[in-house]
Amino acid sequence: MIADDVFRALADPTRRAIFERLTRDGELTVHALTDHSGVSQPAVSKHLGILKHANLVRDRRAGRETHYSAQPQALAPLVDWVSAYGAFWRERFDRLESILKRMDQ
Amino acid sequence: MITPDTRRSVIVEREMAHPPEKIWRALTQGALIEEWLMQNDFQPVVGHRFSFRATPAPKWNGVIDCEVLVVEPHERLAYTWGSLGFESVVTWTLTPTAGGTHVRMEQSGFGAGQDANFKGATWGWRKFVGNLERVVGGLG
DSSP states (O other): OHHHHHHHHHTSHHHHHHHHHHHHHOSEEHHHHHTTSSSOHHHHHHHHHHHHHTTSEEEEEETTEEEEEEOGGGGHHHHHHHHHHHHHHHHHHHHHHHHHHHSOO | OOOGGGGSEEEEEEEESSOHHHHHHHHHOHHHHHHHTOEEOOOSSTTOEEEEEOOOBTTBOOEEEEEEEEEETTTEEEEEEEETTEEEEEEEEEEEETTEEEEEEEEEEEEEOTTOOTTGGGGOOOOHHHHHHHHHHTTO
């Protein structure tokens, strides 16, 4: 299920940081993403692979470099998830009200 | 189409025919909270760390990690709500009305935990949904 892949990909703070940087700075190479990141290039490549699997990034090969860009439309399942909390809380409000009716003053 | 403004936070409001003091008890006494929300080890003490425990689901252990942020008896209660690597803040506001209490719950932020350290503070992970709004807004 693609939503699971999106959640798993974004549950990691390093991957969120990579994704955020790509949404902010546009297309970047693995080298550019690695520089000053405090994370090794193999680790960045592995994170990019997971982001790509979740369709959150797209890669483009140019010469010896691979360029990565963000695919923010892949966030849609997450946006749906956030809004689903509304339904969750409305249902809990119903339960809260029924508890209040049973409680002593 | 996604409308980011409505997603930045989740707000549920309702007028309830009960006094604030009584609603406060339902929001702050562990055994009562469990009856309408989830199992918990909540204490109405600022800084207290606790968890809500729901039935585990595939890829989710059912645990929501929280910390009490605000305790203003009968008026306001806030705690963090961390799950699946995302952290938000749940704030309850009780306002007395002629017929009872206006109950407002706002869940906002939807940021991440404190452990973002990719290039340290420069890249610090900010409010996730705030970014989401910008990103999604750019989708046109």
